[in-house]
Amino acid sequence: MILCVSLNPAVDKMLKINTINIGKVNRASLESVHAGGKAVNVAFDLQLQGEEVFVTGFVGGKCGRMILDELKQRNMPNKFVMLSTETRTNMNYIDSFGKVTEILEGGHLVDAKSEEMFLHLYMNLIKKADMAVLSGSLPIGLNDDFYGSLTDIANRAGVPVCLDASGNALSEAVLHQPFLIKPNLSEFEGLTNHKYDLSALDKGFKEFFESASFKNVMLEDLMDLRKAGIAIICVTLGDKGMLLYAKDQIIVCNAPEVEVVNTVGSGDCMLSSLIHSLMKNVSILDCAVYASAVSSAHVNTLNVGDIDPELVSKLSGKVKYGIFRCPKN
Secondary structure, eight states: OEEEEESSOEEEEEEEOSOOOTTSOOOOEEEEEEEESHHHHHHHHHHHTTOOEEEEEEEEHHHHHHHHHHHHHTTOOEEEEEESSOOEEEEEEEOTTSOEEEEOOOOOBOOHHHHHHHHHHHHHHHTTOSEEEEESOOOBTSOTTHHHHHHHHHHHTTOOEEEEOOHHHHHHHGGGOOSEEOOBHHHHHHHHTOOOOOGGGGTOHHHHHHSHHIIIIIHHHHHHHHHTTOOEEEEEOGGGOEEEEETTEEEEEOOOOOOOSOOTTHHHHHHHHHHHHHHTTOOHHHHHHHHHHHHHHHHTSSSTTOOOHHHHHHHHTTOOEEEEEOOOO
């Protein structure tokens, strides 16, 4: 069982609009309303890939009940701590070019008693898990090191943690040795306090691996994180693809071109695909290629989890990659 922890879930509204005009009336068509938040998205994707999933976290108010109702409709096992405060609603405006403007609320308030209740629940659930997914922002009331505390609990239980967080929550959690981290490029740069020049990727993988930005900066940062106890590092690079570092190799895959419909949740889809591959014990290269194909296929769909398997198969054959063998220490 894969335990997906959603501390700050949301009701996601997708609105279609040609152009957003600031300060004027804008009319949009409602495309979809569904349960969201990064860990919930990961859980939906994992379930569609045939994995056994259990979702936990906090919910509150009408939006919280909407999330629980959708999980029930999807036959997804779950147990949440109920809050007196309202779970957030996120607005995603999609223009005619597939570009998304997101307006994200801060989230519900978690009081000390609810935090204690959740920790007790988590300690019981982690004993039954094969892997834990800690993904998304932290709600109001939880300290920046909360993911670090959850990682410690999982590590003591022998359960690997897959982490997708940002800012201080990410910086604190990496000190506790999660098994896998999946930041996007901006989040990774925030973690390392370095900026990376990826322009060499436009010429080719060999040129990128030989670039000063990779050899002198990025490679050292990646190896430092591996030395700190993180087994797998995945950095999503937007339309340039993804980077996966595991064992003694760094794999960079391109993002096969598709018609862009909606980019929201593509990173969550990448994480779920990696987890699914890892659960199947496939090679790291196959993990990277499959995750790249699924993530690109997701960009071609409107809703989370609504992916065409035939498109994934087609895109898998179009994924190009380069491999860098890391020097032995």
